[in-house]
Amino acid sequence: MTYDLYYWPGIQGRGEFVRLALEEAGAPYRDVARSDEAGGFEALHDLLAEDGPRPAFACPILRDGDLLIGQTAAILLHLGPRLDLAGEGAAQAIRTHQMQLTIADAVNEVHDTHHPIAVSLPYEEQKPEAARRAGAFRAERLPAFLGWFEHVLATNPAGPGQLVGRRLTYADLSLFQLVDGLRYAFPAATARVLAGTPHVAALHAAVARRPRVAAYLASERREPFNEHGIFRRYPELDG
């Protein structure tokens, strides 16, 4: 069973949360838009075209056999039990999903630090607004989100090494990605917050050391962060 992942080439974007789950599990998948053999960018374009099937409002989209699933968190909800990344039992599965959705909220807010007015406008046309929004994000939202995840880790009855229960879930991989991106985009502000959220910092480091994740991060499959994705390093937005 080979999964097909449809996502924009050239950025990590929201597709990266799906890639990390597939990579950690060692699951076979094709990154369609990056693979000529799988159809390349044209296959992605055809799926989303105005007169195409449009199975989702936006990428990422996962194909699992006949099933086409959109929305990052819905894809991970589907993959979770199949990749053994959804904890143990129904209560842990729903808790894992709650974590993922909170990470998604944080990711949306990161995106809007450089695009507070319109996704259709380049950053250069919304810089004063971006500076204001990024200031509020650094001062209020960044500590609030990472502070809450620190609380979740510190109060996990099974220990602070993972968000839910005693086993790695897709939410841990996603929290790694959120922290990794924040360290890229806001190195100074993130370092200050992580100094007060040691369990979050430790989880980020531990996930990066997992053999399959480490191999993936060192591979060409891991697109570097850049200024076209969600996490962008604009020094004027850090501080």
Next chain:
Amino acid sequence: MTYDLYYWPGIQGRGEFVRLALEEAGAPYRDVARSDEAGGFEALHDLLAEDGPRPAFACPILRDGDLLIGQTAAILLHLGPRLDLAGEGAAQAIRTHQMQLTIADAVNEVHDTHHPIAVSLPYEEQKPEAARRAGAFRAERLPAFLGWFEHVLATNPAGPGQLVGRRLTYADLSLFQLVDGLRYAFPAATARVLAGTPHVAALHAAVARRPRVAAYLASERREPFNEHGIFRRYPELDG
């Protein structure tokens, strides 16, 4: 089995998506912060306090027995099969959830039309930015979101009366709420878009006519829209 819903009193907010599902199903629930008997606002405050259990980053939170679940979409994921509002089979359940997450994205964008800079600042301190963001929302995002849902309804093999399969799901109730809020917040812009998305308009009207939903909307339990919630009528943001 009585559910407890924890959400801010005085607004519909994201709690409304949960209320609509519970009301349509006729499920017994207590709206804790509005009920002195259930503990009132203090019970909500204690749950989220800095030294409290903080089971979620934010409201709404649902208590189902020993389980406390945060995140609107995770709550609906949990309730879906219990209230018979998740379609038929696993493929429809995940499709229903994908729809819900896309509605949640639209709701976030609506919120940011009046709060493009910071949730901590009042609208009055971000009015020029709000005018810009609302303009882009009306011109690009509103037609994009409702246009995609129109496509989903028009191409549903079971008919355009519901988003997934042949039965009502929580995603239909949520799309009703999105459209209802858009009609309140942006009456002119929404009327223009709905003229081109007849299936979306028809779904909104059909949900409002369902006996339990109609009874709920006419009751005191339905908080009116106001300028403290997600959907706010600021005439200068419509057009």
